[in-house]
Amino acid sequence: MVDIARALAIAVAIAVAVVYYRSTTGGSSSRDPSAKAQKLGLLPASQQNASRAAPEPELELAQAAAARGIWEPAARLLASSRERRDWARRSHYTAAFGDHRAARPDSWLAAWEASVGPDDPDAVLVRAQATIALAWHLRGGGWAKDTSREQFAGFHSTLVQAPAENARAADLNPDDPGPHVNEIWVAVGLGRSHADMQTLWKEITARDPYHYAAHCAALQFWCAKWRGSEELAASFAREAAATAPRGSLLAALPLIAWYEHHDDGAKAGDFRTPELTAAVDAALADVAAAPAGHPNTAEVRHLLAYFLTRQKRYDEALAQFRLVDGSVGARPWSSWSDPAGVYCLWRERAARGARRP
Numbered sequence: 001m002v003d004i005a006r007a008l009a010i011a012v013a014i015a016v017a018v019v020y021y022r023s024t025t026g027g028s029s030s031r032d033p034s035a036k037a038q039k040l041g042l043l044p045a046s047q048q049n050a051s052r053a054a055p056e057p058e059l060e061l062a063q064a065a066a067a068r069g070i071w072e073p074a075a076r077l078l079a080s081s082r083e084r085r086d087w088a089r090r091s092h093y094t095a096a097f098g099d100h101r102a103a104r105p106d107s108w109l110a111a112w113e114a115s116v117g118p119d120d121p122d123a124v125l126v127r128a129q130a131t132i133a134l135a136w137h138l139r140g141g142g143w144a145k146d147t148s149r150e151q152f153a154g155f156h157s158t159l160v161q162a163p164a165e166n167a168r169a170a171d172l173n174p175d176d177p178g179p180h181v182n183e184i185w186v187a188v189g190l191g192r193s194h195a196d197m198q199t200l201w202k203e204i205t206a207r208d209p210y211h212y213a214a215h216c217a218a219l220q221f222w223c224a225k226w227r228g229s230e231e232l233a234a235s236f237a238r239e240a241a242a243t244a245p246r247g248s249l250l251a252a253l254p255l256i257a258w259y260e261h262h263d264d265g266a267k268a269g270d271f272r273t274p275e276l277t278a279a280v281d282a283a284l285a286d287v288a289a290a291p292a293g294h295p296n297t298a299e300v301r302h303l304l305a306y307f308l309t310r311q312k313r314y315d316e317a318l319a320q321f322r323l324v325d326g327s328v329g330a331r332p333w334s335s336w337s338d339p340a341g342v343y344c345l346w347r348e349r350a351a352r353g354a355r356r357p
Contacts, residue, residue, distance in 0.1 A: 033045075033341075033344055033345055033348055034344040034347065034348050035348070036348055036351040036352050037321075037344065037347050037348050037350075037351040040318075040351055042321065042322070042325045042347065042351070043325055043326050044344070045340040045341050045343075045344045046340075047326065048325075048326060048327065048328045048339070048340035048343060048344070049326060049327045049328065049329065050328050050329050050333075050334070050339045050340055051329050052327050052329045053296075053298040053299045053302060053324070053327055053328075053329050053330035054297075054298035054324060054327050055326065055327060058077065059077065059093065059096055061073060062074045062076075062077055062097075063096060063097070066097060066102075066108040066109075067108070068108075069108050069111060070108065071108045071109070071111055071112035071115070074093075074097050074108070074112070074126075075112060075116075075120075075122060075123070077093050078090065078093055078094070078097070078122035078123075078125070078126065079122055081093055082121065082122060082173060082176065085175070087176065087177050087178065087207070087208045087211060088208075088211060088212060088213065088294065088295055088296065089295050090125075090176065090178055091177075091178050091181055091211070091213045091214070092213065092295035092296070094125055094126055094129045094178055094182075095129065095213070097109075097126050097129075097130075098125075098126045098127075098128075098129025098130040098132075098133055099130065099133050100130065100133040100134040100136075100137035102126065102127075102130040102133075103127075103130040103131055103133065103134040107130075109123070109126060109127060109130060112126075113127065119172060120172075121169060121172035121173040121176070124165065124168050124169045124172055125169040125173070125176070125178055125179060125182075127165055127169075128162055128165035128166045128168075128169050128179060128182050129182055131158060131159075131161050131162045131165055132159065132162050132182055132185050132186065132189075134158050135154075135155050135156075135158035135159035135162070135189065136155070136159075136185070136189070138151060138154035138155050138158055139151050139152065139154070139155035139189075155189065156189075156190075159186060159189045159190060160190070162182065162183075162186050163183065163186055166179040166180070166182050166183050166186070167179070169182075175207060176207070177203075177204045177207035177208045177211055177214060180200060180203045180204045180207070180214075181204060181211065181213060181214045181217060183200055184197075184200065184204075184214065184217040184218055184220075184221055185217060187200060187221055187227070188217075188220060188221050188226050188227060191227065192227070194227070194228075197218070197221055197222075197227070201218060204218075210244050210245065210248040210250060212248065212249050212250065212294075212296045213296065215240050215250055215253055216253070216256065218236065219233055219236060219237055219253055219256055219257060219260075220260075222235075222236045223257070223260050223261070224260075224261060225260070230257075230261045233257045233260065233261065234254070234257050234258075234261075236253075236257075237253035237254045237256065237257040238253075238254055240253050241253050241254055241282065246285060246286055246289040247286065247289035247290045247291060247294075248286065248290075249286055249287060249290055249294065249296055249297065249300050250286070251279075251282040251283045251285070251286035252283045252286065252287075252299075252300045252303055252304075254279045254282075255276075255279055255280065255283055255303055255304075255307060256303070256331070258276060258279070259303070259331070259332065263332070268310070271307065271310035271311050272310075272311050272312070276307075276311075277311060280304065280307050280308060280311060280313075283300060283303070283304055283307075284304060284316070286300070287300045287301060287304065298323075298324050298327065298330065299330045299331065301320045301323050301324045302320075302324050302328070302330035302331065302332070302333065303330070303331055303332065304317075304320045305317050305320035305321045305324065305346070305347070305350070306332050306346055308320060308350070309346050309347075309349050309350045309353075312353065314349075314350045314351075314352075314353030314354040314355070315354045315355055315356050317350035317353075317354075318347075318350045318351060318354045321347045321350055321351075325347075328340050328343040
């Protein structure tokens with residue numbers, strides 16, 4: 001769903017990554033930061049797509065059409081996901097089409113709504129998502145102390161419209177967990193109680209107990225930076241991972257929880273504890289068992305590429321980098337102002353350390 005990126009000091013963080021890279025690889029300012037990887041056939045930073053985690057030709061064509069005001073391809077994709085009851089894919093499409101630009105009065109979404117009327121379950125779902133995306137866009141990605149009163153006012157006045165839109169979407173398609181998944185970001189933004197979140201979670205899991213995007217959004221709610229704590233986030237992640245079937249990708253949740261609370265200040269040895277090594281191993285097994293075409297597999301591979309490199313498991317890391325190369329719109333790279341540059345720094349570390357390139 002909506003990707004609420006961590007509020008980082010971007011310029012400082014980029015500098016830290018460059019310093020780390022040079023200190024661990026012996027690099028210099030004159031060395032091509034992706035020379036080894038490119039010799040292995042991997043792409044330079046200029047050819048990395050920062051807008052998505054993996055290539056999706058059909059979705060990309062539909063998004064390009066929507067940007068030109070043509071709504072029909074998007075409508076077909078949403079209708080197909082609903083008819084197939086592919087809730088993971090449906091949420092993926094909803095997030096892709098329901099960005100803040102879709103909320104504009106003159107958008108392709110408005111044209112779609114005008115054509116199909118108020119009772120189309122797909123258009124209503126995308127409208128709810130677009131409203132949420134617009135609210136978070138108005139707020140911006142800064143810490144609360146760096147967010148103006150005007151930003152907060154726009155955020156709140158927009159976000160409070162979303163519950164009614166989500167309720168309408170749920171009425172039109174009661175089996176779809178998507179409207180309830182949308183509501184997680186309303187709960188985060190409006191500071192809903194833990195009891196409210198638990199009630200919402202029951203609605204989601206009753207419809208799709210292993211919905212990856214829903215779990216990732218809920219994990220954000222339980223993080224210390226939003227409405228929970230490190231302990232609550234870790235507990236939620238562990239329980240979800242332990243009870244999910246292999247191939248659900250939910251084994252990635254403990255890694256995400258750890259990343260959210262420890263990555264910024266972590267030392268090299270912190271990544272190589274037995275507990276974190278076991279968590280990486282579990283996520284590797286999970287992603288290997290994921291069904292072909294799962295819309296979130298690449299996201300987990302990006303995360304694994306990073307953790308495996310930090311654990312000096314360079315051959316395994318390089319294998320993951322090969323599978324995702326060309327797209328960098330995923331955690332952890334999307335937390336940075338230059339996702340492709342940071343991705344290439346860590347990929348180069350793996351390429352130089354691998355014994356079997």
